[in-house]
Amino acid sequence: MSVMNMIQALNSAHDVMMARDDNVVVLGEDVGYFGGVFRVTEGLQKKYGRARTFDAPISEGGIVAAAIGMAAYGLRPVAEIQFADYIYPGFDQIVSEAGRMRYRTAGEWYLPMVIRTPYGGGIFGGQTHSQSPEALFAHVAGLKTVIPSNPYDAKGLLIAAIEDDDPVLFFEPKRIYNGPFDGFFDRPVTPWAKHPKAEVPDDYYTVPLGKAAVVREGADLTVLAYGTMVHVALATAEANGIDAEVIDLRTIVPVDIETIEQSVRKTGRCVVVHEATRTGGFGAELAALVQERCFYHLEAPVQRATGFDTPYPHSLEWAYFPGPIRLGTAMQKALED
Amino acid sequence: MTKQPERPNRPVLSLHVPEPSARPGDEVDFSHVAIPPAGSVPRPDPHAPAAETHPLATTLVRVLDDAGRAVGPWDPKLDADTLRRMLRDMMLVRVYDDRMYRAQRQGKTSFYMKSTGEEAVAVAAAHALDRDDMCFPTYRQQGLLVARDYPLVEMMCQIYSNRRDKLKGRQLPVMYSDRAHGFFSISGNLATQVPQAVGWAMASAIKGDSRIAAAWIGDGSTAEGDFHAACTFAGVYRAPAVINVVNNQWAISSFSGIAGGELTTFAARAVGYGIAGLRVDGNDALAVYAATRWAADRARANHGPTLIEMFTYRVEGHSTSDDPSVYRPKEAGAKWPLGDPVERLRLHLVALGEWDEARHEQLAAEIADEVRTAQREAEKHGTLVSSTIDFPQDVRTMFDDVYAELPWHLREQQAQMVAELEAKRK
Numbered sequence: 001m002s003v004m005n006m007i008q009a010l011n012s013a014h015d016v017m018m019a020r021d022d023n024v025v026v027l028g029e030d031v032g033y034f035g036g037v038f039r040v041t042e043g044l045q046k047k048y049g050r051a052r053t054f055d056a057p058i059s060e061g062g063i064v065a066a067a068i069g070m071a072a073y074g075l076r077p078v079a080e081i082q083f084a085d086y087i088y089p090g091f092d093q094i095v096s097e098a099g100r101m102r103y104r105t106a107g108e109w110y111l112p113m114v115i116r117t118p119y120g121g122g123i124f125g126g127q128t129h130s131q132s133p134e135a136l137f138a139h140v141a142g143l144k145t146v147i148p149s150n151p152y153d154a155k156g157l158l159i160a161a162i163e164d165d166d167p168v169l170f171f172e173p174k175r176i177y178n179g180p181f182d183g184f185f186d187r188p189v190t191p192w193a194k195h196p197k198a199e200v201p202d203d204y205y206t207v208p209l210g211k212a213a214v215v216r217e218g219a220d221l222t223v224l225a226y227g228t229m230v231h232v233a234l235a236t237a238e239a240n241g242i243d244a245e246v247i248d249l250r251t252i253v254p255v256d257i258e259t260i261e262q263s264v265r266k267t268g269r270c271v272v273v274h275e276a277t278r279t280g281g282f283g284a285e286l287a288a289l290v291q292e293r294c295f296y297h298l299e300a301p302v303q304r305a306t307g308f309d310t311p312y313p314h315s316l317e318w319a320y321f322p323g324p325i326r327l328g329t330a331m332q333k334a335l336e337d
Numbered sequence: 338m339t340k341q342p343e344r345p346n347r348p349v350l351s352l353h354v355p356e357p358s359a360r361p362g363d364e365v366d367f368s369h370v371a372i373p374p375a376g377s378v379p380r381p382d383p384h385a386p387a388a389e390t391h392p393l394a395t396t397l398v399r400v401l402d403d404a405g406r407a408v409g410p411w412d413p414k415l416d417a418d419t420l421r422r423m424l425r426d427m428m429l430v431r432v433y434d435d436r437m438y439r440a441q442r443q444g445k446t447s448f449y450m451k452s453t454g455e456e457a458v459a460v461a462a463a464h465a466l467d468r469d470d471m472c473f474p475t476y477r478q479q480g481l482l483v484a485r486d487y488p489l490v491e492m493m494c495q496i497y498s499n500r501r502d503k504l505k506g507r508q509l510p511v512m513y514s515d516r517a518h519g520f521f522s523i524s525g526n527l528a529t530q531v532p533q534a535v536g537w538a539m540a541s542a543i544k545g546d547s548r549i550a551a552a553w554i555g556d557g558s559t560a561e562g563d564f565h566a567a568c569t570f571a572g573v574y575r576a577p578a579v580i581n582v583v584n585n586q587w588a589i590s591s592f593s594g595i596a597g598g599e600l601t602t603f604a605a606r607a608v609g610y611g612i613a614g615l616r617v618d619g620n621d622a623l624a625v626y627a628a629t630r631w632a633a634d635r636a637r638a639n640h641g642p643t644l645i646e647m648f649t650y651r652v653e654g655h656s657t658s659d660d661p662s663v664y665r666p667k668e669a670g671a672k673w674p675l676g677d678p679v680e681r682l683r684l685h686l687v688a689l690g691e692w693d694e695a696r697h698e699q700l701a702a703e704i705a706d707e708v709r710t711a712q713r714e715a716e717k718h719g720t721l722v723s724s725t726i727d728f729p730q731d732v733r734t735m736f737d738d739v740y741a742e743l744p745w746h747l748r749e750q751q752a753q754m755v756a757e758l759e760a761k762r763k
Contacts (some may be wrong), residue, residue: 032745033360034590034664050354055591057560059528086526089562124721125449126509128525279746310739314447315498315506315721319732325757 004200005192006177009151010116013158014078016204018048021076023292024162028063028080028116037082038118038177049259064090064115068239071111076162084119084171087132089127090157091200098167114161114168120275121312122175122185122227122321130312132227132276137169138253138285144168144209145253149230150180150197156207164209173227181228182235183323212256214263218245221334223268224260224286226252229273229322236324241329244271252282260286261293268299269334273327300337305330355594358679361662372674375402375621376409383635386446387613388471390643394604394614397648400623405684412626415463417691423464423622424486424686425700427456427679432708433479433489437496440712441510441657445720446496448510454652454670457622457678459553460484465629466551466579473521473534473552476511477583485518489708493715501718505737506730510721527560528554532579535571535642538578540641549577549636551629556603557588557596568610568644575641579632580730582606582644582666583619585651590664612642619649620678623685650675732758 004012017024026041032055035042043055056063060081067077081087087094094115102110105127121130138145146161148154154172161168175181179189192198216234220243223233230248237244245263247257266272270290272283287302305327313320358366367519378398381389400407407414415423428599434451441449452459459480466472472481480493491503495513499504504514514522521537524530534552541548559582571578582603586593593599607614613635617628624648632643653662661669686692719729736743736751743751 029588030590032354032591033356037589037658050356051352054352054354055595057596058557058588058591059560059562061562062560088526092647124509126448126512126525128509129508278750308754309747310735311507313505313507313735314509315502315729316732316735319728319735319754325760326691326753329753329757329760 002202003193003198004151005198006148006151006154006172007038007040008156009155009200011042012200012202013155013162014041014044015047017159017162018044018052020204024052024078025075026078026080027056027066027237029058029082030055031080033056036052036080038174040116041080054088060086060088060090064093064098067113067115068093068101068111071113072109076112078116078160078162081115081117083129084117084129084133087117087133092213093113094137094143094167095167099140102166110165112165113166114158114170116158116170117174118174119171120173120175121317122181122228124314124317126314127311130317131312132251132274134169134171134252135276135280135282137245138282142166143253144251145171146209146251147171147173147226148250149173149176149227149248150195151192151200152197153207153213155200156205157209157250159204160206160209163206166178171227175228176231180231183232183321183327184235185318185323186322207250209251210254210256212250212259213248214245214259215248216246217246218243220244221269221271221331222247222263222267224249224270224272225330226274231276232323232327233273236327236331239324240328240331242335244331255286255289257289257293260283260290264290264294265297268297270298271303271327271330271334272316273305273322273330275307275322277309278304279309281306289321300334301335303330347449355592355599357592357594357665359666359742361666363666365666365669367672367674367744368444371396371675373399375399376411378409378411380410380631383631384638384640386723387607387611387641390613390615391608394607394616394646395602397616397618398624398628399618399621400627401621401685405422405681405688407623407685408695411434411543411624411627413623413630415623415626417686417689419464420682420686420691422757423460424679424682425704426460426480427622427682428701429704429708430456430460430480430483431679432704433483434494436708436712437493438657440496442534444722445716446498446510447721448657450476450511451653452479454673454677455583455585455649456480457617457625458581458647458649461622461625462551462581462629466633467548467625469519470548470633471519471534471537473530473537473550474523475530475553475555475583476523477555478553479511479513482513482515482518482520483525487515487518487520489711490714494718495723497715497718497720499715499719499721502729505734527558528563530554531567532563532570533680534580535567535576535578538576538636539570539574542574542577547637549579549633551579551581553581553583555588556584556586556593556598557591558584559603559606560596568606568612571642572610572612575639577636577639578642579629579636580642580644582646583649584646585649587651587655587661587665589659604644607644610644612644616646616648617677619647620673620675620681622678623681628747629658648675
């Protein structure tokens with residue numbers, strides 16, 4: 001066991017898997033000697049050599065396509081896209097190629113590859129370093145989409161993603177790389193060291209894909225969250241004295257429908273929260289699932305607390321961010337009816 | 338690696354991953370940089386077939402020699418006033434960069450990017466282009482704005498995302514935009530502006546206009562598909578465009594070899610697309626001016642695009658978020674064999690007898706004063722951090738300009754946000 005922040009836990013997941021399986025290779029912009037702009041791949045090139053951890057040209061389409069080719073050969077590439085906002089030049093390769101390869105070849109070819117990418121705002125990154133595009137990928141058949149919210153899960157989920165035989169989009173909430181940011185931007189962030197989920201085994205373990213975690217049990221209402229918003233949800237429930245059951249989805253596709261159903265049937269009320277824009281966001285899918293499956297258990301309409309339908313503004317970032325007030329308001333509304 | 342079937346007579350493959358010549362702790366080594374003497378490269382006629390330029394894509398157009406003299410066929414023969422103005426602009430960019438970098442370090446804004454060592458690439462190009470030609474820059478061509486007399490206060494207000502920022506605080510610092518100064522909006526996503534510049538140039542041709550477009554892109558970003566789309570479209574439609582690849586040797590921590598710079602030059606990309614290509618000493622303001630003017634003349638005469646590699650060096654880190662001493666020797670910038678563009682132009686003016694130490698010091702003092710005064714003025718309108726909680730802009734403006742008109746769902750969200758902020762103030 002060691003105390004790790006998200007970055008160290010993700011680094012450890014790479015390290016463990018590269019040591020276990022020499023088919024695991026890492027590529028991406030600045031991931032080699034430098035170890036990545038967020039330092040997630042630090043030390044891997046030195047330890048495993050340049051042929052297994054290397055800098056890629058600034059071509060996200062090329063990075064994804066090369067990873068597809070490597071996976072087709074039989075490697076397990078882990079590709080880093082430096083910011084999720086940069087992923088779009090790779091979109092065709094992800095959507096039309098990676099997502100469909102198993103299907104279009106009836107299983108003759110499959111692609112055990114991971115695309116890791118830091119996402120989300122809260123770091124004054126402006127509109128090209130703050131986006132949350134997870135719904136674009138959740139919408140695509142053939143892709144798995146994973147979003148950790150703490151160091152323990154980050155490592156276990158990444159190892160599971162690397163071992164998975166299908167392409168996995170692995171979104172890393174960069175706002176919580178160094179501490180569990182709870183949405184109160186004017187308060188200092190406590191470092192991970194004080195959080196129980198920063199206790200991370202040094203060796204191999206997995207957190208299964210497709211399994212949510214109930215991070216807070218409660219009776220009043222269910223909050224469906226992932227990434228940074230898990231911490232915002234916990235803090236908001238606390239601040240408002242609401243006995244919320246907070247579910248960290250961890251994987252959004254395939255989503256853990258059993259855990260969601262169980263919780264909503266118990267509480268009868270549900271709030272969905274994400275940082276991404278509202279319209280067509282993954283919250284819409286969650287709300288639809290809940291009403292399809294739990295309609296007769298619901299006491300009130302499902303509420304959404306989300307980012308607004310604008311690009312992420314630089315200076316107004318804290319007016320944009322779905323923080324404790326927006327989420328708290330949504331919770332109150334779900335409790336009122 | 339995966340165990341292969343036995344093929345005893347075949348050689349074993351291995352992956353080549355390029356490495357720069359020196360890492361931290363190593364001696365700086367620029368021995369791979371071939372530098373032909375100034376004035377030694379021929380200057381084709383701007384109306385010549387593209388192929389005639391292709392030998393120039395693998396050499397280096399240089400005008401200023403070590404003694405500061407302008408030599409050879411590329412000497413643009415500029416008058417002393419223009420030279421002094423270019424020197425002033427480049428010095429101002431450097432001082433401006435230093436002030437804004439420091440402002441970021443003082444917590445007055447979130448981010449900054451300097452262009453130290455690359456001032457000539459933007460400033461000399463701006464002087465060579467017509468004032469109404471359209472520029473599609475990257476985040477390191479603030480020199481275009483300075484050379485086109487865009488007010489420093491406006492630039493700083495963008496850096497501070499403050500009340501007077503015309504972009505309403507929406508963009509990351511340095512992502513300027515100003516239509517009136519022929520400066521297209523900067524994107525944080527790389528290479529996107531280059532095919533857009535080609536489209537603008539095509540429109541100018543469609544409309545029988547006489548204006549041309551110029552684009553800038555870094556060496557690293559030439560790996561993006563957009564760059565190749567730009568070259569293809571520019572060549573196919575003979576678009577009146579100047580495409581500048583600013584090869585400053587580094588893309589954050591990745592040296593130019595990761596973008597293919599070890600295999601051939603970036604200017605040589607022009608050969609494959611059948612367009613004109615020039616490779617230019619980007620730290621030589623006269624060479625930058627001359628090559629830009631050559632390409633602009635060519636474009637205006639309907640002979641199509643030119644790809645210019647501006648060979649230079651990123652002396653500082655990529656941005657305030659970067660520490661280059663982690664991946665390259667600390668003293669690399671100071672040892673760049675093509676020198677400092679500001680110093681080289683100063684030396685040229687001195688060699689011409691048009692400049693001396695006293696005038697230089699006076700100019701430096703004037704610039705320092707101008708930048709300081711502008712900064713004081715800009716800070717009156719707020720800085721990013723002093724305005725984090727009391728937002729600098731009217732927060733309702735967040736919803737403006739998503740569309741020309743505000744649809745119902747944005748109107749609802751706007752009302753929701755206003756209510757949230759009222760709740761927060763209580």
